[in-house]
Amino acid sequence: MNDRFPFRFGATAAVACCVVGAGHAGAQHIGDILVEPVNNVITTSGIVAGPGGPEFVSGLRVFMATFGEFPNFTDDPGFDTTGGVGFPNGVIFAFDLLDSLRVWNGVDFDALPPETVRVSKGSTSVTTPLTPNQVAAGFAFGQVGSGFLHEHLRYFLNVPQGAGVYAMQVRLRVTNATYQPSPPFWIVFNQNSTAGSHAAAAAYLQNLVAPACPGDLSGDGVVNTADLAALLGSFGESVLRYSNGDFNGDTVVSTPDLAAFLGRFGSACR
Ligand SMILES: [Ca+2]
Ligand SMILES: [Ca+2]
16 A cells, blocks of 8 residues: 555655655655664655655654545555665564654644554554653564565554544664664654645644754744743643753753753844
């Protein structure tokens, strides 16, 4: 089912941060997640259609998918590795879910929906946790063999299965080798919502991962007292990773974030 998955960001800025590279060895599929080791850290990249075949958006951490292959279901995106420069044969991949499911409210992903997503392969499954920033341990789902890995997990939206754009936060790890887990990444699911909302929601998360203007919480292109007030308004709170002034991505707005913010104070980005 993966080959016909339409990968479109819509908002060009969503990937403007990243480097697009030429092909790697192996059979990568448009819309899947390219998984590679970089300095022994698992990294994720996008696989997009280029004029000469698949191209790669290095370090991408926001991926888009659409429920509906069957109602409330998709098995995209899959996970692909590369031959040659990729992981050696025998490496076993697993994943964890790092947050409760989030729903796009048109502005941000602070809201929690009544829905959850069940991630499964065969008879094994795990469901997104109900508590924000709680980790739900996933399971091993694939082993590199013949130089490659190409695996699809199955994603099912649980009731009430309302229309909307949902964000699921994930990390990859390996169970039998020395590689650091991937930085957190998101799969952004469209459930009977508009392509525009889907793209806007993905662009929001992409800006959290790679901010166009770090410290500019208000989005007006300058880092000033209004942003400081916004950060202090969330101080001590548990937030969506990288949002509301969580510079270091530990999901809490605290002193290290304030220090990083003050280092940006007075900056103008436009
Ligand atoms: Ca601002
Ligand atoms: Ca923090």
